[in-house]
Amino acid sequence: MIRLKGVDFHYGGENGSGDGVDGIDLTIADxxxxxxxxxxxxxKTTLTRLINGLIPHFYEGELIGDVMIDDYNVSKGELSETSRRVGSVFQNPKSQFFNIDTSGELVFGCENLGLSHEEIGKRVERTVTDLKLRPLMDRNIFELSGGQKQRIAFARAILKDAPIIILDEATAFVDAENERKMRRAIEQITNGKTVIVIAHKLSSIKNADKILLLDHGRIAAEGTHEALTASCGKYRKLWAISEETQSWTLKEAGR
Ligand SMILES: Nc1ncnc2c1ncn2[C@@H]1O[C@H](COP(=O)(O)OP(=O)(O)O)[C@@H](O)[C@H]1O
Ligand SMILES: [Mg+2]
Known part of the structure; x- marks a missing residue:
């Protein structure tokens, strides 16, 4: 279980904006x-950084309260320990690669887990097949398109087989055809895991167990799609904007 109680964080340091999140009370069941x-x-992204430990390890600022995964304290633990528990795919895939070639990056994702060579090979092979990544293997990551980079980042997160997966607009740059494939893969592979998703296309996340609506760094509303649609004007508005943007995108694409 993930648990945040009264958590505040504000970006500080030289480039600190003073912005962040406030009074976050949240539990997410396994x-x-x-x-x-x-x-x-x-x-939204700030909240996920609290859960994957990038805050406070990579981002300067003032943190009040603790982020717990069961009885493990993310805010005080080592990033490598947290990374066994949480796999993330970020909004901006450019900033999250450690290797130049795609295959090396996937192997790298498993190396910190202490697995045998053979086991790593098997896992990589399975994921490459599941996600249909064969054509992207042994390529220079930095020559891939944004969507292709996101698919590699997703594969790396999945390979760790962590019990918690964070997808921060993970399909934002992926084209429609690959988005459908990726979504299907996400459904299969994340089955039984705890999944935290940030998505702009709200229609894709209708079936979530729980939707949190954030507003100015606070949780403004929480519930299922049906409950929020019935009770929350802000949510209805956001939904309307999302639908509008999507129909616009489809029209543009059809020209
Ligand atoms: N690295 C950072 N340094 C300073 N301020 C930041 C940083 N990242 C985000 N912020 C600020 O924190 C607030 C929340 O940002 P973010 O969590 O990225 O929002 P969202 O993901 O919902 O778009 C924003 O005001 C943003 O400008
Ligand atoms: Mg964001």
Whole structure:
């Protein structure tokens, strides 16, 4: 179970904006699929950084309260320990690669787990097949398109087989055909895991166990799609904008 109680974080240091999240009370049960939504800048990515330990390890600022995964304290633990528990695919895939070639990057994702060579080979092979990544193997990562990079980042996160997966607009740059494939793969591979998703296309996340609507760094509303649609004007508005953007995208693509 993931648990945050009264958590505040504000970006500090030289480039600190003073923005962040406030008074976050949240529990996510094992195996739940939770969606974070809200306007740009409302704190979605910041909340995921608290759960994957990048805050406070990579981002300077003031943190109040603890982020717990069962009885493990993410905020105080080592990043490598957290990384066994949480796999993440970020919004901006450019900033998350450690290797130049795609195959090396996938192997790298498993190396810190202490697996045998043989086991790593098997896992990589299985994931490459499942995600249909064969044509992208042994390529220079930095010459791939944004969507292809995101597929590699997704594969690397999956390979770790961590019980918690964070997808921060993980399909934002992927084309429609690959997005469908990736979504199917996400459904299969994340089955039984705890999944935290940030997505702009709200229609894709209707079936989540729980949707959290963030507003100015706070959780403004929480519930299923049906409950929020019935009770929350802000959520209905966000949904309407998402639908509008999507129909616009489809029209543009059809020209
Ligand atoms: N690395 C950072 N340094 C300083 N401020 C940041 C940083 N990342 C995000 N912020 C600020 O924190 C707030 C929340 O941002 P973020 O969590 O990225 O929002 P979202 O993912 O919902 O768009 C915003 O005001 C943003 O400008
Ligand atoms: Mg974000």
């Amino acid at each position: 195996g739940e699929c939770v969606v974070l939504c809200g306007r740009s800048g409302c704190g």
